[in-house]
Amino acid sequence: ENVKIALVVKSLGNGFFDAANKGAQEAAKELGDVEVIYTGPTKATAEAQIEVVNALIAQKVNAIAISANDADALVPALKKAMERGITVISWDSGVAPEGRQMHLNPSDTNLIGETIVKLAADYLPEGGDVAILSASSTATNQNAWIEAAKKALPEKFPKINLVATVYGDDDSAKSTDEAKGLLKSYPNLKAIIAPTTVGVVAAAQVVTDENLIGKVNVTGLALPSEFKKFIDNGASQAVALWNPIDLGYSAVYLAHDLAVKKMEAKPGAKLPIGRVGEVTLDDTNSAPMAAPFTFDKTNIEEFSKIY
Amino acid sequence: MDTKAQTIETPMREHPAMPRMTLAGITKTFPGVRALHNVGLSLYPGQVTALIGENGAGKSTLVKILTGIYRPDAGTITVDGRQVSLTSAHDAFEQGITAIHQETVLFDDLSVAENIFLGHAPRTHFGTIDWRTMRSRATEVLKVMGAAHIDPDARLKDLGIANKHLVAVARAMSIDAQIVIMDEPTAALSAKEIEDLFELIELLKRDGKAILFISHKFDEIYRIAERYTVFRDGEMVGEGLLADASQNEIVKMMVGRAVDHIFPERHPQIGAPVLSVSDLSHPTEFDGISFELHKGEILGFYGLVGAGRSELMHAIFGITRTSRGTMRLDGAPVTPRSAAEAIEAGVVYVPEERGKQGVVIGMPIFKNVSLPSLKRTSKSGVLQLQEEFGLARKYTERLDLRASSLSQDVGTLSGGNQQKVVIAKWLATDPKVIILDEPTKGIDIGSKAAVHAFMAELVAQGLSVIMVSSELPEILGMSDRVVVMREGRIAAVYDNNGLDAVTLVQTAAGIAA
Amino acid sequence: MSATDTTPTPRRIPDRLDKPLRSAIFSWEALLVAVAVAIFIVNSFASPYFLDVWSLSDLTFNFTEKGLIALAMALLIISGEIDLSVAAIIALASTLMGMAAQVGVDTPGLVLIGIGVGLACGAFNGLLVTGLGLPSIVVTIGTMSLFRGIAFIILGDQAYKGYPASFAFFGQGYVWWVVSFELALFGFAAVVYWFVLHRTSFGRRIFAIGNNPVAAQFSGVRVGRIKFILFCLTGLMSGIAAVLITSRLGSTRPSIAQGYELEVITMVVLGGVSILGGAGSILGVVLAALIMGLVTFGLGLLNVPGIVMSIFIGLLLIMVIALPILWDRFGRRRLA
């Protein structure tokens, strides 16, 4: 009998999650006895994700690894899963601690927050105005990163002035409107930071369309395959991201270990994750996977072929 | 468009050898009603044929068949010797047939010009609608008809009912047709407008057009028409030259029996006033209405179409709000703010538009009957079906309703039987005053007599009846007194002894006797 | 329907011609039962996990909240109106409950607030429609943005959580064994609505209004008042649904219950309620709710993406309405 591990994503069809699924399959092959169920709603809402979780509970999967659309709304459903003996971890976008055994952060939250600002600051030696274009206002991970970025600003980047934070809901039309609004309201804007793969593409397209290449730099978190065009055309100097393949791989690896090897997820525990290495859980039972990786003109070509 | 070419070669008025259009064996059945059975008719160029028959005889149905709105179940239509099939209004235009329909079928939110030309608007070189030409041609058509006062740019909604009717006439005239059908074109018009229309008809005759003219008014028929065809109950019962037939002969064909037997003998026992209305007014529909209705009385309300009678009755029944005035019922003031309150007070209303306002089509007979009495047939809001059936049976059987069961959808009943359901519904509420608005409109002869007999029975039992009617015989045959309304005001009140039709018509039209 | 008034009938008119069995067999509800049973059987074969009491219990969560609103919406649609703002009412009610929870209002108070807000929103819709005589579809498209918009203004990018522990019962608790509170409430409400629509004079008047509002008014039915009550009821049920869903999610965001309005209406129409008003039954709506639950859950068990399920629902909606029409047309042609 195979171990069934469900990799639940925010929404299907997103390139980032498809890449994570690739890693998950690699982990399954490596572990041997694992069957990965890659699933998720088509609409990125908590309600739809709960229906998916309920169906997984009924299928008596061994473990659920979820990237949540809402940190709180999913807690009751995931609690129910745990009561029925299913191992639950969250990854990428987390769930409140009572709704999961552990959370795998793609990277260290503070590090990400700092990195996204740094990507902008590196190309603004004189300093200047920057704005953030986020995903939905309820996205846990984005909110944590923005929080961290704001904390890092005064100490490490005193010349950078964050003028606004707007939300594009991971919807390309809305993100486009918001990006245009930013450019209009802040004529002196030097950079848009979009820590979301949908928003960053929309912002870069707007900058391209408005002929602001060279004047406004778009940066943030982006998938190389989706974003290559904008590094090439100069709308963006550099973006960062962790490796989604490794993230999917690690999520399945950890879920397997907790479910089958009955490892215990408790503060301070060190858990191995195959080829990626090892993570140490902090006092909220969460752990970062790796430092974000930066893509620029020198390496985007190569990585765009991978994910 | 070869019909046009043929116009020129048939200008002869005196010897119309060939009929322009011939119908034979036309049959049309609606669910539960046989509207037409094997009827025939011929129209001759340069002549007016009058189609005569009682309400519901099938005249308008024939018009709709000739204009492609309905398809006959059987029969043939021949135009200029060629058999044609008319499957849409468009086919009818192509065959050179145009009609003024009985009910004005026009577009409230479009302009007058467009109402006239919709479907056959003049085009520019690019094939687009030529508004300018359309407007000028509309002006022209209206002028020819003597209706130059109508602005072609006005929105139809803003016209009065007579002017709307003139627009309908203009629409028919704007089509260069060889066959012109007029279904009661004078019903909504005043004397002057009727004169203009007749001049127009003379003009059309001289052009060699074949005209079918439907009217209930014999003076008009004798004045304008050469030939007649009579329908009774959907069958053709006679045709010929008007010169050879007297009015009495034609009436006999129409009704199938002597006319004066229709109305029941009555021995009215008039009592104290039940309903007194004083200075009732509405901002736009009626003004300063005062009258009294007595116990055991039938009070007739006569007037031309649009005189405001129905609106007044709606106000008494609580549907329309009034701006001024008072009502008393058995001496106590009442101001119904809804039909529900009027019914509670004991005033009920049998509306003019039966299908729209009278019966709830889609619901069975017994539910229709119990609808205003639900409070009594249900126990603390819970339906008691047996009570409802009992109530419905009591009153429908009393009215001799013809139905296969009480669960039959009212929509499948004939007009007369629907009317009986409406009356049964009201009798079940035990009313004091019953208002009947055009109670026999569209009802066949048998039911008509039954309704009249029943009205007589009601007042004999001490109810009071208001009867709104546009049919003179009905008004004269049934009422104890007659109120004549004109343009929203009461023009006169007459006692019905020795009252004659001419007085009523003149009062209603505002012509001094 | 061969009977017409042209055939002479005895003076005594029978209550009804005997055909209850025949009409029951060919009714819409029977069709829906057949569809539901078929889906149930297919599901049992397709997934080994389906026939499990807990699975079946979890399944009910897919439709209970929407189903509760659908019961009231059915009455509203039968009366010839529609309410597109139900999901927005949930958002607003949930947001205000969240606000109250922040200042320490306890469970009974929260429930009252949720239901009260729903009722108030329904009354607002009803007032605009019946008071000003505006078309309900447009009014509720407007209030749909307005209600959810207010929730966004209040909550912005925040979320409310930290509802009292006892509040969780409504959306997560079980009344008895596998019977959740939501399911029990839905069952209870279905019985109440069935009774109101099919067994009371109020229900009779709703049908009359839907078939012919003018004739109903002329028969002494207070059309405006009844429609107003129905808007209030729909608001009330949305408020109840807001309590349930908030309790089930344990948190509130302004985007809660997005898109529910169309699912609720789909449920009602699939249940055989005529979108033009005047016809429909509660049994049909309950069956439709069940069918939608069975389809979404069954396909979910097979890990079929939700969007594919919605194709299925969409096809079902059109086919279930088109089939009788085609059947009728085909049958008539054969007779002719």
Add this chain to the structure above:
Amino acid sequence: MKTLLKHREIWLLAAIAALVALISVRFPGFARPGNLATVFNDTSILMILALGQMVVILTRSIDLSMASNLAFTGMVVAMINAAFPAFPIPLLMLVAIGVGLLLGALNGLLVWKLGIPSIVVSLGTLTIYRGATFLISGGAWVNADQMSPAFVGLQRLQLLGVPVLSWIAIVVIVLFFILLTRTSVGRSFYAIGVNPTASVYAGIDVGRTKFLAFCISGAVAGLCGYLWISRYVIASVEVANGYELNIIAACVIGGISIAGGIGSVAGAVLGALFLGIISTALPVINVSPFWQMAISGSAILLAVVLNARGERKQGRIILRKAEAA
């Protein structure tokens, strides 16, 4: 007729001017012609969609499936472009219009031939078309990188200083104006909305005319499918999800009566512009974007109330003559 309709649009225009003035107080650059041209460009797609929806609403129907149709067609053209980058873009636009028209015709056929109410038909196809989008794409997105420069660039080309997207909108507006005021089909859309019975008497085939209206709304949705995808350079299943209600809202604000028969091209365009200004201006003037929804909701309600006032039957003044006499 003319005066009343004109009033309606003039009021809306005044409301828009007031809105622009209000925004200019907080953000002086807003009323600059250049910026207004941008607002027009940004609203082009909504305008085109609203015009298509208007035709359907005029005939007393509604098309809830436009946004799903847009998503489906957009995905089709994006996939074609990704697979055959050399496929000429004008031809691709024709494909978009054709695919959209086909989906619209399907709605229309169900309404015409089976007599199913349009709200039910389009509620069904709303989910079916979006589901079909998922099926053809397998849920995968088509990204900016997979689209050819011509595909993305066409609508951004400047012609006489105005982007092609705006030109397309202008052409569509003119075409609709001609259709609705100068052709008999256009007038029959109004006619069957005002009075379906009278339309039969005037020789109009009501069912077929409704079918044509759905074909038009479908074709327009298809065209917008291409425009949308090339504008936002991403094709996914979720494209324009829920946008059907924005389209209807634009129509309602533009004074198009949901009961059919009343509405104008100018109304639809201004209604769309109003919504467009709200959504583009709020971020600019620093009003929290969270206010946007409530504002557009209130605008819809206000528009309905005002339009209902305007349409209220005046009542016959049969008494006037009597009073004068």
